[in-house]
Amino acid sequence: MWTKENIPDQSGKIAIVTGANTGIGFETALALCEAGARVVIAGRDIEKVKQAVSEINNRGFKGVAEEGVIDLASLESVKAFAEAIKANYNKIDILINNAGVMIPPAGQTAEGYELQFGINFLGHFALTGRLYPLLKKHPGARVVTVSSGAHRFATNVDFENLKLEQSYDPYREYAISKLADLQFTIEFQRRLNSSGIDLLSAGAHPGVTETELSRHMPEADYQAALERFKTLMPAWQGALPTLFAATATEVKGGGYYGPDGEHELHGYPAPANISEAANDENQGTQLWAFAEKATGLKYPF
Numbered sequence: 001m002w003t004k005e006n007i008p009d010q011s012g013k014i015a016i017v018t019g020a021n022t023g024i025g026f027e028t029a030l031a032l033c034e035a036g037a038r039v040v041i042a043g044r045d046i047e048k049v050k051q052a053v054s055e056i057n058n059r060g061f062k063g064v065a066e067e068g069v070i071d072l073a074s075l076e077s078v079k080a081f082a083e084a085i086k087a088n089y090n091k092i093d094i095l096i097n098n099a100g101v102m103i104p105p106a107g108q109t110a111e112g113y114e115l116q117f118g119i120n121f122l123g124h125f126a127l128t129g130r131l132y133p134l135l136k137k138h139p140g141a142r143v144v145t146v147s148s149g150a151h152r153f154a155t156n157v158d159f160e161n162l163k164l165e166q167s168y169d170p171y172r173e174y175a176i177s178k179l180a181d182l183q184f185t186i187e188f189q190r191r192l193n194s195s196g197i198d199l200l201s202a203g204a205h206p207g208v209t210e211t212e213l214s215r216h217m218p219e220a221d222y223q224a225a226l227e228r229f230k231t232l233m234p235a236w237q238g239a240l241p242t243l244f245a246a247t248a249t250e251v252k253g254g255g256y257y258g259p260d261g262e263h264e265l266h267g268y269p270a271p272a273n274i275s276e277a278a279n280d281e282n283q284g285t286q287l288w289a290f291a292e293k294a295t296g297l298k299y300p301f
């Protein structure tokens with residue numbers, strides 16, 4: 001049973017966690033600070049970020065939490081955040097692509113992408129690309145991207161509907177965004193491997209965890225989910241697969257980690273099931289080419 005007590009000492013390490021003002025991201029950041037890391041709490045609302053930072057720093061851990069503002073629904077904001085990081089930090093050891101939205105009302109990012117695809121995947125693709133030169137500067141850095149068991153409900157990214165050209169099905173779009181997260185994680189590792197770069201890309205998912213992610217869920221759907229899942233894990237427990245992927249020595253590049261219980265809904269970190277579509281190299285290549293075009297970014301491998 002791997003818990004946060006197993007996290008190796010993180011003193012001297014610099015981590016960035018997106019969506020760290022609440023939920024799984026907050027617990028991830030808190031545990032990394034407790035283990036000694038300097039952690040950027042990256043959120044879109046400065047007041048919420050300040051509150052999370054002081055909540056963590058008031059605990060008097062070895063590590064320290066610091067503020068960062070990023071709106072993943074805007075590629076300009078992602079760029080500004082990355083520039084600020086480059087100006088203020090000389091390395092990054094851990095980047096955690098955690099922020100996410102689930103089934104919001106139909107909406108689009110600043111660049112016109114469907115919100116879930118835009119925030120959950122495209123914004124993180126851009127962020128990772130912009131920080132990539134800093135990440136690869138020191139061997140052994142890690143990028144952890146938070147996907148979901150829901151990635152299995154999508155069999156491919158529908159490139160014809162990413163700007164809501166057709167219909168909007170909130171659950172379908174969520175599953176597609178999480179499939180894209182996992183395809184990205186694995187494709188990134190393929191590219192790192194072929195370039196011989198010592199940087200690890202891993203995925204994680206938190207099973208079913210009680211957070212604000214359900215904020216857009218109709219009450220009837222929420223009750224039905226509760227009935228199906230029996231119980232939801234507390235956020236500290238949902239953060240464990242992410243923390244495992246970010247710090248455990250046995251983690252493999254391109255690996256994916258989630259709770260070890262039945263259907264990966266509850267439990268403690270263990271290797272998780274990757275769908276065929278998530279592992280599909282053609283799909284990974286196609287997604288990467290699309291994302292490069294959409295963001296105008298080419299990772300300097």
Ligand SMILES: NC(=O)c1ccc[n+]([C@@H]2O[C@H](COP(=O)([O-])OP(=O)(O)OC[C@H]3O[C@@H](n4cnc5c(N)ncnc54)[C@H](OP(=O)(O)O)[C@@H]3O)[C@@H](O)[C@H]2O)c1
Pocket residue numbers: 018019020021022023024025042043044045048070071072073098099100101102119120146147148149205206207208209210211212213214238
């Ligand atoms: N909870 C679960 O059972 C579950 C299951 C599978 C996967 N996940 C994944 O776990 C990750 C964390 O979710 P959570 O459960 O902790 O949900 P949460 O409590 O709703 O936290 C989501 C975080 O993402 C931030 N965020 C949303 N849109 C953003 C944007 N445009 N720019 C920057 N930050 C943004 C939120 O900021 P605000 O507070 O300002 O809105 C919040 O900090 C997500 O990727 C989610 O898909 C969760």
